[in-house]
Amino acid sequence: xxxxxxxxxxxxxxxxxxxxxxxxxxxxxxxxxxxxxxxxxxxxxxxxxxxxxxxxxxxxxxxxxxxxxxxxxxxxxxxxxxxxxxxxxxxxxxxxxxxxxxxxxxxxxxxxxxxxxxxxxxxxxxxxxxxxxxxxxxxxxxxxxxxxxxxxxxxxxxxxxxxxxxxxxxxxxxxxxxxxxxxxxxxxxxxxxxxxxxxxxxxxxxxxxxxxxxxxxxxxxxxxxxxxxxxxxx
Amino acid sequence: xxxxxxxxxxxxxxxxxxxxxxxxxxxxxxxxxxxxxxxxxxxxxxxxxxxxxxxxxxxxxxxxxxxxxxxxxxxxxxxxxxxxxxxxxxxxxxxxxxxxxxxxxxxxxxxxxxxxxxxxxxxxxxxxxxxxxxxxxxxxxxxxxxxxxxxxxxxxxxxxxxxxxxxxxxxxxxxxxxxxxxxxxxxxxxxxxxxxxxxxxxxxxxxxxxxxxxxxxxxxxxxxxxxxxxxxxxxxxxxxxxxxxxxxxxxxxxxxxxxxxxxxxxxxxxxxxxxxxxxxxxxxxxxxxxxxxxxxxxxxxxxxxxxxxxxxxxxxxxxxxxxxxxxxxxxxxxxxxxxxxxxxxxxxxxxxxxxxxxxxxxxxxxxxxxxxxxxxxxxxxxxxxxxxxxxxxxxxxxxxxxxxxxxxxxxxxxxxxxxxxxxxxxxxxxxxxxxxxxxxxxxxxxxxxxxxxxxxxxxxxxxxxxxxxxxxxxxxx
Numbered sequence: 001x002x003x004x005x006x007x008x009x010x011x012x013x014x015x016x017x018x019x020x021x022x023x024x025x026x027x028x029x030x031x032x033x034x035x036x037x038x039x040x041x042x043x044x045x046x047x048x049x050x051x052x053x054x055x056x057x058x059x060x061x062x063x064x065x066x067x068x069x070x071x072x073x074x075x076x077x078x079x080x081x082x083x084x085x086x087x088x089x090x091x092x093x094x095x096x097x098x099x100x101x102x103x104x105x106x107x108x109x110x111x112x113x114x115x116x117x118x119x120x121x122x123x124x125x126x127x128x129x130x131x132x133x134x135x136x137x138x139x140x141x142x143x144x145x146x147x148x149x150x151x152x153x154x155x156x157x158x159x160x161x162x163x164x165x166x167x168x169x170x171x172x173x174x175x176x177x178x179x180x181x182x183x184x185x186x187x188x189x190x191x192x193x194x195x196x197x198x199x200x201x202x203x204x205x206x207x208x209x210x211x212x213x214x215x216x217x218x219x220x221x222x223x224x225x226x227x228x229x230x231x232x233x234x
Numbered sequence: 235x236x237x238x239x240x241x242x243x244x245x246x247x248x249x250x251x252x253x254x255x256x257x258x259x260x261x262x263x264x265x266x267x268x269x270x271x272x273x274x275x276x277x278x279x280x281x282x283x284x285x286x287x288x289x290x291x292x293x294x295x296x297x298x299x300x301x302x303x304x305x306x307x308x309x310x311x312x313x314x315x316x317x318x319x320x321x322x323x324x325x326x327x328x329x330x331x332x333x334x335x336x337x338x339x340x341x342x343x344x345x346x347x348x349x350x351x352x353x354x355x356x357x358x359x360x361x362x363x364x365x366x367x368x369x370x371x372x373x374x375x376x377x378x379x380x381x382x383x384x385x386x387x388x389x390x391x392x393x394x395x396x397x398x399x400x401x402x403x404x405x406x407x408x409x410x411x412x413x414x415x416x417x418x419x420x421x422x423x424x425x426x427x428x429x430x431x432x433x434x435x436x437x438x439x440x441x442x443x444x445x446x447x448x449x450x451x452x453x454x455x456x457x458x459x460x461x462x463x464x465x466x467x468x469x470x471x472x473x474x475x476x477x478x479x480x481x482x483x484x485x486x487x488x489x490x491x492x493x494x495x496x497x498x499x500x501x502x503x504x505x506x507x508x509x510x511x512x513x514x515x516x517x518x519x520x521x522x523x524x525x526x527x528x529x530x531x532x533x534x535x536x537x538x539x540x541x542x543x544x545x546x547x548x549x550x551x552x553x554x555x556x557x558x559x560x561x562x563x564x565x566x567x568x569x570x571x572x573x574x575x576x577x578x579x580x581x582x583x584x585x586x587x588x589x590x591x592x593x594x595x596x597x598x599x600x601x602x603x604x605x606x607x608x609x610x611x612x613x614x615x616x617x618x619x620x621x622x623x624x625x626x627x628x629x630x631x632x633x634x635x636x637x638x639x640x641x642x643x644x645x646x647x648x649x650x651x652x653x654x655x656x657x658x659x660x661x662x663x664x665x666x667x668x669x670x671x672x673x674x675x676x677x678x679x680x681x682x683x684x685x686x687x688x689x690x691x692x693x694x695x696x697x698x699x700x701x702x703x704x705x706x707x708x709x710x711x
Contacts, residue, residue, distance in 0.1 A: 005318040007320055008302075008531045009299045011531070012299045012538060015538035016538055017539055020299070025297075029301075029304075029482075030304075033304070033447060033448045036483055039283075042277060042278075042279045042283075060502065064501075118519070138503040140507075145518060145520075146515075147519065151520055152467070154462070173484075173491065174484075189308075189450070189511050190451075190511065191509060193512060193513065193515050193518060193521045194508065194509070194510055197503070197506070198506060199502070199503040199505055203458070204421060206369070206374070206389055208261055208394055208417055209265045209390075215425065215457070216368065216425060216460040217505070218459070
């Protein structure tokens, strides 16, 4: 296949009426990539203080049928999850991401909730995961895969519950990229295997353009937004 | 698929006479443009983002070799593999090779126009591998054995009754008496039927909306979540996409993502935007063990540096289809190949040849809406004109048309003759049409009058009015 590679690359240079790029040009383009310069970022979220940014995030998320519950602290998560599952008529069973950031949740306060830690299996109906950030601009969640955050949790269960701390809410996608880059270790790939930007539950308009939720991914997306300061670990 | 673009006039007539298609297109005509308009009205920066989106794409195309090489380096560094394909045949062979090495029997697929371009499903089936389309629209048309009629809403030509018929015919294991009367029930049935196939698949194939040179990532943008289940559950993930999908950085991707969903469906952001980088990492509980990217050229590099280069900016958002009066009247199948509407009228001749697809750039009113809504400002009408010129230069247009054009060109180059002819014709027609103000039929003009009236000229020609106005202006000065 390297013949195909050479043909395509030389075909491109021929069509552009030039040979390989000069070292100067290559250096300039390399610098362009390394600089991560932002293009225009809409003012919608950028100018807001943290409280207003959180409000915008919630408003944008609710607009696309994400439900949001604002609670005071991690200790309130079990009660909120129990309330939500009961209100939606769902069984009190969930699979929780094995991420250390969720270790401190006092599930024993709600002994009727059945908790399993791990990735999603086909029969799991409800999952609960952490996230990396909330992006206020469009009410979007950013989730990154890793040993504690398997991606199947975000897609296989019918109901996806996400824990988000108010301090994790940023203005723009670009702010999200910076968070991702800050986590990259030397020598490792630039990004985790999977980064999901999730804006509302799964949907389709493929039949007569009438929107149906829950096409293949979750029918329900519920955010538990915790108003206290974010945990020290990002 | 074998193109039938050469029979566009017959295809279009069939489309106009199809009541189901006309009802379905009626829904699309109002829905997409209105939602797009509402989304754009909420983002004051949209116009400036379009300008920046265009500049990013132009910058990439001018340095495409550099960014492709940088992208490949980063895919490899993340543990993935890049396969280069000069044409459809090489792309199919690369994908089949990966599937065979994985001992694949079932392959799930996210929606990919490039997979349609290379007719991947037929090739897999012919080699004993079962491809399962998982996007709801794609699944419906796969059951019906027909091509997509729209690049983001493949089954837009159908109403729910046709979908129900297709499901009853295919899902024979289900109760035949079940009610399938509303989209909700149809959607649920597709979800139930496809879930086990997601879990059983050996290989998942997706397209890519963007490839990021900086990180070696592929990005897919979907609403259903089918693309994500397709790529995280099987052992092998294959991305098939065109070489022009590269962007330099995540920041550049963000700018184009802001344009894409708003232009396509009028959403602020699609439900799922997913970045994939290499195979699963040490310690990961899920994700594919292998990650392959098949980069397809198939005539794209040949468009660089010429009058069709701008077409390579295309994001495949379908705004041009959604705003095209011709597409809205005849539907996507009339265009006879994978890419319909204005973007198809420019791209199809480039990929299958102007001899096959000559009708498409002619099937335009040149109203300019496609260009005015394009998120990266592709001058589609101008490029359709370039194709018409090439068609004429290659003597591919019909003889009557060519003779007529030659005759007109000759007259237009003799001002005296032209003015005399125009003056006499407009006076005669003006007099003959005095009573009605229009003509229902005219000799030599049946091509026009067969489907609409010709307004009668009213008064004098522009040239003579202009000359008189100039004279008057001269006197009054």
